[in-house]
Structures are given as structure tokens and as C-alpha cells.
Amino acid sequence: MPxxxxxxxxxxxVLLVVVLPVCNVAPPETAFHVSNFTLNLFGxxxxxxxxxxxxxxxxxxAGVLSLGHGVFFGLGAYAMGMHLMLEIxxxxxxxTALPDFMVWNRVTELPFFWKPFHxxxxxxxxxxxxxxxxxxxxxxxAFRSRIRGVYxxxxxxAFALCAWLIFNRNEMNLGGTNGLADFKTIFGFPLGRPSTxxxxxxxxxxxLVGAYVLCRWITRSRAGKVLVAIRDSETRVLFSGYSPVxxxxxxxxxSAALAGVAGALYxxxxxxxxxxxxxxxxxxxxxxxxxxxxxxxxxxxVLGAFGVNWIQSWxxxxxPDLWLLFLGALFMGVVLFFPDGVLGxxxxxxxxxxxxxxxxxTTPPLPSDEPQKINQSA
Amino acid sequence: xxxxxxxxxxxWLVAPATxxxxxxxxxxxxxALADLAGTDAGRREAAVTTLGxxxxxxxxxxxAALREGSVYARKPGGRLEVVVGGTKSTRGDQDVIEIFAAYxxxxxxxxxxxxxxxVAADRVLRLVIKPFLDADETRVQLRDPDPSVRxxxxxxxxxxxxxxxxxxxxxxxxxxxxxxxxxxxxEALAMxxxxxxxxxxxxxxxxxxxxxxAQNALPALRRVAADxxxxxxxxxxxxxxxxxxxxxxxxxxxxxxxxxxxxxxxILLLMALGLAIVFGLMGVINMAHGELMALGAxxxxxxxxxxxxxxxxxxDAYFLVALPISFLVxxxxxxxxERGVIRRLYGRPLETLLLTWGASLxxxxxxxxxxxxxxxDVASPRWLSGGLPVMVGLTLPWxxxxxxxLAAVCVAVMYWLLFRTDAxxxxxxxxxxxxxxxxxxxxxxxxxxxxxxxxxxxxGLAGSALTQIGNVGPSLGQNYIVDSFMVVxxxxxxxxxxxxLAAAGIGELNKVIEPALGAVFAKVAILVAVMLFLQRxxxxxxxxxxxxxxx
Numbered sequence: 001m002p003x004x005x006x007x008x009x010x011x012x013x014v015l016l017v018v019v020l021p022v023c024n025v026a027p028p029e030t031a032f033h034v035s036n037f038t039l040n041l042f043g044x045x046x047x048x049x050x051x052x053x054x055x056x057x058x059x060x061x062a063g064v065l066s067l068g069h070g071v072f073f074g075l076g077a078y079a080m081g082m083h084l085m086l087e088i089x090x091x092x093x094x095x096t097a098l099p100d101f102m103v104w105n106r107v108t109e110l111p112f113f114w115k116p117f118h119x120x121x122x123x124x125x126x127x128x129x130x131x132x133x134x135x136x137x138x139x140x141x142a143f144r145s146r147i148r149g150v151y152x153x154x155x156x157x158a159f160a161l162c163a164w165l166i167f168n169r170n171e172m173n174l175g176g177t178n179g180l181a182d183f184k185t186i187f188g189f190p191l192g193r194p195s196t197x198x199x200x201x202x203x204x205x206x207x208l209v210g211a212y213v214l215c216r217w218i219t220r221s222r223a224g225k226v227l228v229a230i231r232d233s234e235t236r237v238l239f240s241g242y243s244p245v246x247x248x249x250x251x252x253x254x255s256a257a258l259a260g261v262a263g264a265l266y267x268x269x270x271x272x273x274x275x276x277x278x279x280x281x282x283x284x285x286x287x288x289x290x291x292x293x294x295x296x297x298x299x300x301x302v303l304g305a306f307g308v309n310w311i312q313s314w315x316x317x318x319x320p321d322l323w324l325l326f327l328g329a330l331f332m333g334v335v336l337f338f339p340d341g342v343l344g345x346x347x348x349x350x351x352x353x354x355x356x357x358x359x360x361x362t363t364p365p366l367p368s369d370e371p372q373k374i375n376q377s378a
Numbered sequence: 379x380x381x382x383x384x385x386x387x388x389x390w391l392v393a394p395a396t397x398x399x400x401x402x403x404x405x406x407x408x409x410a411l412a413d414l415a416g417t418d419a420g421r422r423e424a425a426v427t428t429l430g431x432x433x434x435x436x437x438x439x440x441x442a443a444l445r446e447g448s449v450y451a452r453k454p455g456g457r458l459e460v461v462v463g464g465t466k467s468t469r470g471d472q473d474v475i476e477i478f479a480a481y482x483x484x485x486x487x488x489x490x491x492x493x494x495x496x497v498a499a500d501r502v503l504r505l506v507i508k509p510f511l512d513a514d515e516t517r518v519q520l521r522d523p524d525p526s527v528r529x530x531x532x533x534x535x536x537x538x539x540x541x542x543x544x545x546x547x548x549x550x551x552x553x554x555x556x557x558x559x560x561x562x563x564x565e566a567l568a569m570x571x572x573x574x575x576x577x578x579x580x581x582x583x584x585x586x587x588x589x590x591x592a593q594n595a596l597p598a599l600r601r602v603a604a605d606x607x608x609x610x611x612x613x614x615x616x617x618x619x620x621x622x623x624x625x626x627x628x629x630x631x632x633x634x635x636x637x638x639x640x641x642x643x644x645i646l647l648l649m650a651l652g653l654a655i656v657f658g659l660m661g662v663i664n665m666a667h668g669e670l671m672a673l674g675a676x677x678x679x680x681x682x683x684x685x686x687x688x689x690x691x692x693x694d695a696y697f698l699v700a701l702p703i704s705f706l707v708x709x710x711x712x713x714x715x716e717r718g719v720i721r722r723l724y725g726r727p728l729e730t731l732l733l734t735w736g737a738s739l740x741x742x743x744x745x746x747x748x749x750x751x752x753x754x755d756v757a758s759p760r761w762l763s764g765g766l767p768v769m770v771g772l773t774l775p776w777x778x779x780x781x782x783x784l785a786a787v788c789v790a791v792m793y794w795l796l797f798r799t800d801a802x803x804x805x806x807x808x809x810x811x812x813x814x815x816x817x818x819x820x821x822x823x824x825x826x827x828x829x830x831x832x833x834x835x836x837x838g839l840a841g842s843a844l845t846q847i848g849n850v851g852p853s854l855g856q857n858y859i860v861d862s863f864m865v866v867x868x869x870x871x872x873x874x875x876x877x878x879l880a881a882a883g884i885g886e887l888n889k890v891i892e893p894a895l896g897a898v899f900a901k902v903a904i905l906v907a908v909m910l911f912l913q914r915x916x917x918x919x920x921x922x923x924x925x926x927x928x929x
Contacts, residue, residue, distance in 0.1 A: 145913045
């Protein structure tokens with residue numbers, strides 16, 4: 001990793017992992033105090049940033065646009081949520097060992113797929129394994145039959161729609177439309193206590209740093225080079241003796257697992273997970289975080305996830321009607337005027353001002369979709 | 379065969395004219411009137427029943443007046459007389475009222491209100507009156523000029539199974555010109571006989587119901603089949619009839635499922651046609667296609683409101699005006715999108731996808747802000763309500779037939795446009811090789827705009843058609859867009875036949891598995907099916923062949 005990126009990244013990591021929690025502990029009178037609410041909000045944004053990293057790896061580097069990442073996020077969140085629901089035990093409203101919504105639905109016995117979630121280790125394993133396995137099966141079928149480009153995006157969108165429909169069903173014993181909520185404790189720590197939330201925040205921030213390092217390591221490796229090559233011309237990679245299917249499948253699975261981890265950190269911090277976070281709209285919203293921040297840069301994905309969600313939390317409380325209009329305008333504006341995102345625009349600006357040579361750029365050049373001619377679109 | 383059976387059954391039903399209700403003699407009626415003016419609740423009810431059973435429209439009118447509280451009693455010279463009151467007015471310092479004779483309504487002059495005592499109908503009495511008036515209403519409906527009203531009345535009479543209705547039904551059956559109303563009347567007659575006849579008549583009635591495939595008679599037949607009091611031949615006949623009807627029902631529901639699949643396929647086809655030609659031509663997936671559809675639906679709504687406000691007498695014709703307007707509105711928005719933004723992104727399909735998704739969000743939210751988040755009400759014109767009866771128990775709704783017809787016309791027009799006109803030739807040329815066409819003097823930009831307009835317009839038409847069978851709300855497009863994409867992906871790019879086949883396949887598959895798996899898992903099953911299908915044929919049903927096809 002170049003020295004400059006390492007330094008900048010280290011500073012950011014220290015800010016997120018150390019400074020913010022310390023400011024949270026600081027007495028409320030002091031100027032630099034960070035309220036519990038703000039810290040919690042940041043924790044949520046950080047989980048989004050983890051997911052955005054995975055999505056950027058997939059889209060920005062391998063050129064595979066997934067419109068179904070909300071599903072993997074949801075799978076991780078539900079896996080965590082199921083464990084938290086079982087941890088409530090008999091302290092629930094109806095004081096039975098069953099989660100409350102099952103009592104409403106007249107379920108008398110815990111469904112078989114809930115049982116292993118009593119064990120924390122199983123839940124922690126499922127957070128990574130379930131999204132990864134689903135992604136592997138889906139990705140294998142899709143990439144093997146050379147579904148690519150917009151075809152792949154469309155199929156993943158249908159996948160998100162189906163998952164959303166399924167999770168909404170009460171018969172699935174996953175809480176239906178209301179999802180899983182009212183968690184009490186996590187691994188024994190009460191969730192209502194600020195110190196637990198602070199701990200969760202630190203874990204999330206550390207995970208984000210870890211995820212960044214992992215993604216950076218992948219993009220710097222030989223495999224990362226192949227991924228970029230696949231993005232730029234899949235056919236040429238194929239003719240050069242590589243199997244694009246395996247590379248794409250690998251990055252798809254990694255990205256799904258990251259989304260799952262993000263979801264698992266999301267559920268205890270926000271306190272609820274519903275199918276509304278899985279559907280078509282949230283899944284494509286995740287793409288715009290990456291697009292707005294600047295894809296193919298990793299850092300851009302993190303910044304985009306932060307920025308867009310910050311604006312969202314402000315707009316949805318102040319001008320709820322405007323949020324979707326803004327989101328639509330953001331989609332169009334980013335694609336038309338900032339194809340390499342805020343980060344790219346900033347770099348261009350800096351470059352123009354100081355007339356730096358392009359070599360000073362630390363990130364790969366602007367990714368474009370496969371430079372296929374329109375007539376070749378398959 | 380089945381028609382012969384129906385004719386025979388009707389002949390049998392008409393032949394014996396039994397059970398005429400005899401009119402009670404005049405003295406009994408006079409006594410009833412006297413009872414009515416009395417205070418004994420039981421005798422008053424009996425009196426109403428006596429009057430009602432005459433079935434005489436004049437006595438029924440009297441009962442209606444009684445229910446409304448405008449019947450009075452007076453005793454001129456000690457003899458009780460029941461009269462019907464009319465308009466009240468004031469003469470000098472006293473209230474007066476016009477009165478009429480109870481039966482034939484001869485005017486009896488105007489008398490002071492104080493000379494009369496009101497014959498009030500309490501709740502119990504009104505309840506006794508109601509069935510007589512309702513039955514009378516049903517009989518009047520049997521003479522209605524509208525066949526659907528007559529049919530409804532016949533079904534009602536059959537369900538009531540009132541023995542007194544037999545002569546009325548028989549009379550109607552002889553005069554009835556409409557085949558389907560005759561069927562309903564024959565069913566009604568058989569049901570009445572099943573309820574009231576003796577052993578052999580019931581066997582015959584049950585057999586007749588079986589031959590008529592009388593859906594409505596199933597509960598009654600089941601009762602007979604399970605009734606230990608009924609004779610063995612009756613039970614056997616009922617059981618046979620039940621089997622016969624159920625077999626027929628199975629056929630009916632299968633055909634209905636196929637038909638519903640066809641109508642869903644038509645909607646998908648209208649949507650996917652536009653998507654597919656645009657995708658084939660420009661490699662652009664238009665995520666805002668569903669919103670263009672919603673625009674078409676809202677245009678229909680607006681046109682309907684214009685008609686309602688400006689020309690209510692032509693309201694039924696609004697839909698004919700709305701169809702082209704929906705096409706034009708959606709096409710105009712489509713052209714603005716294409717010329718304004720999509721044009722700048724040629725060759726970058728994934729970015730176009732995000733761009734059009736953004737456009738879809740904006741259109742959707744704008745519709746929500748303008749028309750409100752709630753569904754709006756679009757009424758079907760009268761000529762699209764009701765349906766075409768094809769067989770007993772299966773009526774194909776006109777609105778769905780219309781949509782299937784519209785889709786067929788659109789496919790035919792598209793075929794003609796693409797393969798028989800100069801513009802179509804240019805579209806196909808640019809689809810095959812954009813650069814070469816441009817070199818040869820085809821204005822590729824104009825072709826793109828034209829194609830996009832046509833595709834968007836087709837979405838508008840689909841939206842307009844959809845108002846006749848579904849709800850119109852801001853998120854209308856979302857419900858169909860994913861399915862339409864599945865059609866495009868399955869059908870292959872830029873092939874009319876592929877889109878047609880894929881739409882038919884997905885529409886039918888959806889409706890066929892829906893009853894078994896439910897709507898949600900039917901959708902999941904279709905996604906799985908599409909994924910597996912693409913394993914075999916990655917580029918869809920009809921892949922482009924040759925050097926241009928990227929393997």
C-alpha cells in the first residue's frame with residue numbers, strides 16, 4: 001500500500017475507532033461531546049460502509065453490478081436477529097421461550113431452522129456462511145451460463161424481489177412484515193446500555209477497517225488485476241486462459257459475505273430488521289452510495305455510504321416528500337455529471353489546480369463498463 | 379350432445395304445470411284487512427301473509443304502503459275501513475289527508491287526519507312483509523329488458539326454491555329468448571322441484587341439474603345426497619349429478635386459468651415489447667418503463683375526469699380517447715428521456731440502467747405528489763363490463779378479452795412496422811450494425827428517438843389497459859416491471875417472436891402454478907425456472923447468431 005494512502009487511512013481509522021468513542025464518553029458539557037444518538041447513527045452508517053466496500057469490489061473492480069445486495073445484508077441481519085430473539089428467552093411479553101411473533105401466529109414449537117441459533121457460535125458462523133452459500137449457488141448458476149452485464153443486474157433484481165416477497169410471508173416464521181425486533185441483550189450484554197452500544201460501535205468500526213484492508217489486499221493481488229481485466233474485457237480474459245467465472249464467483253461471494261457481516265452489525269445497533277431493508281429499492285440504493293462516492297476506489301464507497309445516508313437521515317426527517325426526488329436526481333446526476341463519483345471529481349479538481357501528473361493518483365482510473373460496442377450487446 | 383340434453387331438460391321442465399297458487403277468496407281478504415287494523419300481533423302477521431300470498435301486484439303495493447307507514451283505518455258509520463293515505467295538507471286550522479281504497483286505489487276524497495288511526499307496521503311486521511316484496515321485485519326483474527338482470531333474478535328464484543314461483547318461472551322460460559337466461563331459469567325450476575317434488579320428480583330434477591351442470595345447485599344436491607330421509611334412487615341421482623357438475627367445473631376452472639394466464643401474458647407482452655425493441659436497438663434497459671406505464675394509466679384517469687366534467691353523456695367513450703392519449707403522453711416523456719439524457723450514455727448499459735432508475739424514482743414521486751399516494755378510481759366503460767359466456771359456469775370478462783385483443787393488435791402493428799415499412803427497415807439496420815448504418819446514411823439518432831417513442835408508447839398503452847383490470851396507484855409500474863424484464867431476458871434480444879413466446883410462457887406458467895403455490899412462491903418458481911432456462915440458452919429463446927453475438 002502506498003505510504004500516503006496508508007497514512008490517510010490510518011488517520012481515518014483512528015478517528016472512527018478511537019476519537020469518536022472517546023468523545024462519546026466525554027462529559028456532555030464539553031464542546032467535543034458526541035451524543036449516544038450520533039454515535040449510534042454513525043454505527044449504522046459504518047455498517048452500510050462495510051456493505052458498500054463489498055459492492056465496490058464487485059462493481060467497481062469486477063464490473064459486475066448486483067441489484068440484490070440487500071438480500072445478503074438481510075440474511076446476515078436475520079441470522080443475527082434470530083440469535084438475539086432467542087436470547088430474549090422467557091423475558092418476552094408472553095414470557096414463553098418462543099419469540100413473541102410466533103405466539104401471535106400460534107406457532108407452538110420453535111421451527112427446526114431456528115434451533116441451532118440458540119448457540120452464539122452458530123449464529124456468528126451463519127452470518128458469514130448463509131449469505132456466502134446463497135451467493136455461491138446463485139452466482140454459480142448465473143456466471144456459469146454467462147449471464148453478464150445488464151442481464152445479471154436484472155436477474156439479481158428479480159432475486160431481491162423474490163427474497164422480499166418470501167421474507168414478508170408469515171408462514172416463513174421470520175416475523176413477516178414486522179421483522180425481528182425488541183432485542184434485549186447481545187451475548188449477555190444489555191442492548192439498552194450506552195456502553196454496549198459503544199462497544200458495538202467500536203466493533204463495527206474495527207470491522208470496517210478490517211474489511212477495507214481485506215478489499216485493498218484483494219485488489220492489489222494478482223486476482224485483483226484479473227478482476228479489473230474482466231471488467232474491461234471479459235472475452236479477452238477468457239481468451240488469455242483465465243476463467244472469468246471463478247474470479248467473478250469469488251468476488252461475488254466475498255462481497256455477499258461482507259454484506260452479511262454488515263447486516264449482522266446493523267441488527268443489534270438499530271434494534272430491528274424488517275423485509276423493508278431487503279427489497280428492490282434498498283438494494284439499488286446501496287449501488288448509488290458506491291456510485292456517488294466513486295466506484296473502483298474503495299474509499300469512495302465508504303464516503304458515499306456515509307454521505308448519502310447522512311443526507312437521507314436529514315431529508316427524511318425535515319422534508320420527507322423530497323427524499324425520493326433527491327434520490328432520483330442523485331442517480332441521474334451522478335451518472336451524467338460525476339461518473340467517477342465525488343472522489344473522482346475532487347481528484348480531478350485537485351489535479352487541475354495543481355497540474356499534477358496523472359501518476360499521482362492513487363486509485364485506478366475511471367472504470368467504465370465493458371467497452372463493448374452496442375451491436376455486440378448480448 | 380350437451381345442447382340436446384339441455385333442450386330435453388327444458389322440455390321436461392316446462393311440461394307439467396303443477397302447484398298453481400290459488401287466489402284466496404275475497405271474504406278471507408276482507409277478514410285479513412280487519413285483522414291488520416287490530417292489535418293481535420299473531421293475527422296481523424297472518425293477515426300480511428294472506429295478502430302477500432295472493433301475489434297480486436295491487437296487494438303488494440298495499441303492503442309496501444303499510445311498510446312505509448301510510449296505511450290508515452277509519453270507521454265511517456261503525457264499519458271498519460282500511461285506506462291508504464296520500465299527500466297531507468292544511469285546510470284552515472286542521473290537517474287533512476287524501477285517502478285511497480286499499481286494493482285498487484280509487485280516490486276516496488280528502489278527510490281530516492283526526493278521523494283516521496294509523497295502522498303502524500312494527501319491525502316484526504316489516505320483516506314479514508319484506509320477502510313478499512322482494513319476491514315480487516324478482517318477478518318484475520324476470521321481465522327486465524337486460525338479460526343479465528333476468529339471469530340474476532332466475533338464479534335468485536332458484537336459490538329461494540319457493541314452490542309458489544313455479545308458474546312464474548315456467549312462463550318466463552317459454553318466453554325467454556336468451557340462451558343463458560333460459561339455462562338459469564331451467565336450473566331454477568329444477569332446484570325448486572328438487573326442494574319440493576316427490577320422489578321421482580326429485581330424481582328427475584337431480585338428473586336435470588346434472589345435465590345442466592348447475593353450479594348453484596351443488597349445495598342443495600349435496601344435502602340430498604347426504605339426507606338419510608331421501609330415497610335411495612334420489613340419493614344416487616344426486617350423487618351422479620354432483621360428479622357431473624364437478625367434472626364440468628374442473629374443465630371450467632382449467633379454461634379460466636388458461637384465460638387468466640393469457641390476459642397476464644398480454645399485459646407482459648405490451649410491456650416487454652417496448653423494452654425488448656429498445657434493448658435490442660440501443661442496449662439500454664429502461665428501468666423507467668414501469669413508470670411510463672403508470673403515466674399511461676394516470677392519463678386514462680385524467681381523460682376520464684375530463685369526460686365526466688365536460689361531456690357526461692359521452693362518458694362511455696372516454697376509454698377510446700384515453701388509449702391514444704396514453705400512448706402519446708408516455709411516448710412524449712420517453713422521447714424527452716431519450717433525447718435529454720439517455721443519448722449521452724450510449725455504450726454504457728449499466729450506467730443507463732442506474733440513470734433510468736433515477737428517472738423512475740422521480741416520475742413515481744411526482745405522480746405521488748400530484749395525484750396523492752392513494753389509488754385513484756378509474757371506472758370501466760359499460761361496454762367493457764360484464765362478459766362473454768362461453769359455457770355454463772365460465773364467463774370471460776370483456777375487459778380481459780379487450781386486453782388480449784389489444785396486445786394482439788399491437789404485435790401485428792409492430793410486425794408490420796418493423797418488417798413492412800421503411801422506418802422498420804432502418805430500425806432493423808441500426809439494430810444489426812449501428813456504425814455501418816450510419817455510414818450508409820441512416821440517421822441513427824432519429825431512429826433511436828423513434829424506437830424509444832414507440833417503446834414508451836406501448837408501455838403507456840399497457841398502463842391504460844391495466845386501468846380496466848387493476849388498481850391505479852403511483853407504484854403501479856413496480857408490480858409488473860420485474861416480470862417484464864424476465865420476459866425480455868427469456869425471449870432474447872430484439873426478437874418479436876421470442877418476446878411473444880416468453881410472455882405467453884411466463885404469463886401462463888404464473889397463473890397455472892399460482893393456485894398450487896400461492897402468488898409469492900409462483901414468482902419465486904418463475905425466477906428459478908428462468909435461471910435454469912438460461913443455463914441451457916444463455917442468450918434467450920432466439921439468440922442473435924453470427925459474429926456479432928458475444929458468446
